[in-house]
Amino acid sequence: xxxxxxxxxxxxxxxxxxxxxLCKDCFIDSIEKKVIKTxxxxxxxxxxxxxxxxxxxxxxxVTALEIxxxxxxxxxxxxxxxxxxEGIDNYRQDGIDxxxxxxxxxxxxxxxxxxxxxxxxxxxxxxxxxxxxxxCSYCGVFRRxxxxxxxxxxxxxxxxxGHNLDDEVQAxxxxxxxxxxxxxxKLGAKTESxxxxxxxxxxxxxxxxxxxxxxxxxAKELEVHFAGCPxxxxxxxxxxxxxxxxxxxxxxxxxxxxxxGYDKIKKALKDEFKNDYAHGRCEKCGEPSSNxxxxxxxxxxxxxxx
Amino acid sequence: xxxxxxxxxxxxxxxxxxxxxLCKDCFIDSIEKKVIKTxxxxxxxxxxxxxxxxxxxxxxxVTALEIxxxxxxxxxxxxxxxxxxEGIDNYRQDGIDxxxxxxxxxxxxxxxxxxxxxxxxxxxxxxxxxxxxxxCSYCGVFRRxxxxxxxxxxxxxxxxxGHNLDDEVQAxxxxxxxxxxxxxxKLGAKTESxxxxxxxxxxxxxxxxxxxxxxxxxAKELEVHFAGCPxxxxxxxxxxxxxxxxxxxxxxxxxxxxxxGYDKIKKALKDEFKNDYAHGRCEKCGEPSSNxxxxxxxxxxxxxxx
Numbered sequence: 018x019x020x021x022x023x024x025x026x027x028x029x030x031x032x033x034x035x036x037x038x039l040c041k042d043c044f045i046d047s048i049e050k051k052v053i054k055t056x057x058x059x060x061x062x063x064x065x066x067x068x069x070x071x072x073x074x075x076x077x078x079v080t081a082l083e084i085x086x087x088x089x090x091x092x093x094x095x096x097x098x099x100x101x102x103e104g105i106d107n108y109r110q111d112g113i114d115x116x117x118x119x120x121x122x123x124x125x126x127x128x129x130x131x132x133x134x135x136x137x138x139x140x141x142x143x144x145x146x147x148x149x150x151x152x153c154s155y156c157g158v159f160r161r162x163x164x165x166x167x168x169x170x171x172x173x174x175x176x177x178x179g180h181n182l183d184d185e186v187q188a189x190x191x192x193x194x195x196x197x198x199x200x201x202x203k204l205g206a207k208t209e210s211x212x213x214x215x216x217x218x219x220x221x222x223x224x225x226x227x228x229x230x231x232x233x234x235x236a237k238e239l240e241v242h243f244a245g246c247p248x249x250x251x252x253x254x255x256x257x258x259x260x261x262x263x264x265x266x267x268x269x270x271x272x273x274x275x276x277x278g279y280d281k282i283k284k285a286l287k288d289e290f291k292n293d294y295a296h297g298r299c300e301k302c303g304e305p306s307s308n309x310x311x312x313x314x315x316x317x318x319x320x321x322x323x
Numbered sequence: 324x325x326x327x328x329x330x331x332x333x334x335x336x337x338x339x340x341x342x343x344x345l346c347k348d349c350f351i352d353s354i355e356k357k358v359i360k361t362x363x364x365x366x367x368x369x370x371x372x373x374x375x376x377x378x379x380x381x382x383x384x385v386t387a388l389e390i391x392x393x394x395x396x397x398x399x400x401x402x403x404x405x406x407x408x409e410g411i412d413n414y415r416q417d418g419i420d421x422x423x424x425x426x427x428x429x430x431x432x433x434x435x436x437x438x439x440x441x442x443x444x445x446x447x448x449x450x451x452x453x454x455x456x457x458x459c460s461y462c463g464v465f466r467r468x469x470x471x472x473x474x475x476x477x478x479x480x481x482x483x484x485g486h487n488l489d490d491e492v493q494a495x496x497x498x499x500x501x502x503x504x505x506x507x508x509k510l511g512a513k514t515e516s517x518x519x520x521x522x523x524x525x526x527x528x529x530x531x532x533x534x535x536x537x538x539x540x541x542a543k544e545l546e547v548h549f550a551g552c553p554x555x556x557x558x559x560x561x562x563x564x565x566x567x568x569x570x571x572x573x574x575x576x577x578x579x580x581x582x583x584g585y586d587k588i589k590k591a592l593k594d595e596f597k598n599d600y601a602h603g604r605c606e607k608c609g610e611p612s613s614n615x616x617x618x619x620x621x622x623x624x625x626x627x628x629x
Binding site: 193194198253278286290 | 498503563577582588591592594
C-alpha cells in the first residue's frame with residue numbers, strides 16, 4: 018500500500034479508525050493538524066495566553082510542547098514549562114535532563130520544582146514511612162499543587178498537560194464504573210476550575226491515541242524519557258485500560274465514540290450539578306482549599322507531623 | 324460458615340458485594356425485599372395499576388411475575404401477562420407452555436400474541452429472506468410493538484419486563500462506549516415514553532444480578548425455560564458483558580456503582596436534552612411513530628413488499 022495522502026510507498030502506519038495508510042511526513046502532519054483542530058474546536062487557547070507546559074520529559078508532554086510551540090512561532094501565545102522533581106532515585110533525573118534540553122532547544126523559560134524543596138520530603142522518603150497511602154495518591158496531589166503554584170509564579174494563563182486519548186478515555190470509563198459523577202464534571206478538554214486561583218488546564222492531545230504519540234516522537238526524532246515509574250502499580254486504571262484496548266481491537270473507533278458521548282454527558286452534568294465549592298484557603302500554604310488544609314498540606318501533616 | 328442472618332448452617336450463596344452468607348430462605352427473602360425496595364424507591368407502581376408482565380417463560384420474566392404477584396396479593400395492583408410467539412421452531416413453544424402454566428397457577432389473565440398472526444410472517448421465515456438484517460433487529464422491534472399493543476388492548480397501565488442488573492449495566496456501558504446519549508436518556512428503572520400511547524415500562528429486577536435470579540428460580544423451584552435462543556449471536560452486548568464480568572470479579576460492587584452513576588447521569592441528560600419527538604402515527608397500523616411508518620411496519624414493507 019502507498020500513502021493514502023501523497024502516494025509515497027514508505028508507509029509507517031495504518032490508521033485503524035479511518036483505514037488510511039500514511040507515510041512519515043503525512044503522519045506527522047496528520048497529528049499536528051488534529052491537535053490544532055482540537056485547540057480550535059475546544060477554544061483551548063486565547064491570543065496572548067502564556068501557556069505553562071507540565072513537562073515531565075515523557076512522550077506525551079514533549080509532544081504537547083512541540084505542537085503548542087507552533088502556536089508560539091505564529092506569535093499567538095507564549096510558552097513556558099515546569100518539571101516536577103518528585104524525588105525518585107534512578108528515574109526522575111533522566112526526565113529532568115531531557116526536559117531541560119527541550120526547553121533550551123526551543124528557547125523557553127523552564128523551571129524545575131521539587132517536593133524536597135517545597136515540603137522537605139521526597140517521594141522515596143514518603144515510601145519509607147510505615148503509614149503511607151501508596152505512591153500515586155501523593156504524587157498526584159503534590160504534582161498538581163506544585164504545577165498550580167508554578168503557573169501563578171510564572172504568570173501563566175493556562176496549564177497544558179500531555180493527556181492523550183487513552184488517558185482521557187480511561188479516566189472517563191473509571192468514573193463511569195465507579196459512578197463518580199463529581200469527577201465526571203472535571204474531565205474534558207478544558208478544566209475550568211471552581212476557584213479562580215487555579216489556572217485553567219487544557220489537554221491539547223486528548224484526541225490522539227497513545228500509540229500514535231509514541232510513533233510521532235519516533236518519527237520526529239524527539240528525545241523522550243521512555244522509562245516507566247518504578248512505583249507504578251497494577252492499578253484499576255491499568256485494568257480498565259486493558260479492557261478498553263481489547264474492545265478497541267474489534268471496534269477501532271470506540272475510544273472516539275466514548276469521548277464524544279462523554280463530552281455531551283459532561284455538558285449535561287455541569288448544568289445539573291452546579292459547583293458550589295467553598296472558595297477558602299489553606300491555613301498553612303494559602304493555596305485555594307475548601308478545608309482548613311489543602312490536600313498537600315494535610316498529607317504533609319499526616320506524614321511528618323508538621 | 325453459617326447464614327449471616329439466621330445462623331442456619333446450610334448456605335446456598337456467598338454474596339460477594341456484601342460478604343454475606345445466606346441460607347435458602349434468607350436468600351429468597353433478600354431477593355424479594357430488594358425488588359420491593361426498588362419498586363418503592365423508584366415509584367414503579369401506583370395503587371390500582373394493572374401491570375402487564377412481558378412473560379417469555381425465562382428465569383427473569385418468571386421472577387418478575389412471581390415477585391410482582393406479592394403486590395397483587397396485597398391488592399395493590401392487578402396483573403396480566405403477555406407472551407410473544409416470534410415463530411422460532413423447536414424453541415419458543417416450550418417457553419409459551421411454561422408461561423401458560425404460570426399464568427394458570429397464579430390465576431391471571433394471559434395472552435399469547437404472534438408475529439405470524441399480526442404480520443403474516445414468522446422470525447424463522449424472515450431469516451430465510453436474503454435481505455434480512457439479523458434476527459435481533461427484527462425480534463426487538465416486533466416484540467416491543469406487540470407488547471405495546473397488548474398493553475393497550477388489555478387495559479394495562481404499566482408494562483413490567485424482567486431486565487436484571489447485568490442487562491441494565493450492559494446496556495448502559497454499550498451506550499457509553501458508543502457515545503449514544505439519546506439511548507442513555509431511555510434506560511433506567513422506569514421508561515416514561517415520549518408518546519402517551521406507549522405504556523410506561525418498569526424494570527423491577529434491575530438491581531438483582533443475573534446469577535442471583537438463576538439461583539432464585541432454583542431455590543423457589545419455579546419452572547423456567549432455560550434454553551438459549553438459536554439465533555443468539557456473538558454480539559457487542561456479549562463482548563461488553565464479558566468485560567464487565569471480568570471487572571466484577573475483582574470489584575464485586577462495580578455493577579451497582581455503574582448503575583448509581585448512570586441514574587444521576589440520566590437525570591442530567593433528560594433535563595439537558597428535552598425530547599421533542601414528533602408524536603405522529605404510523606400510516607399503516609396507527610401505532611405511535613415519528614415517521615410515516617412505524618419501525619415494525621417499515622420492516623414488513625422491506626421484507627414482504629406489503
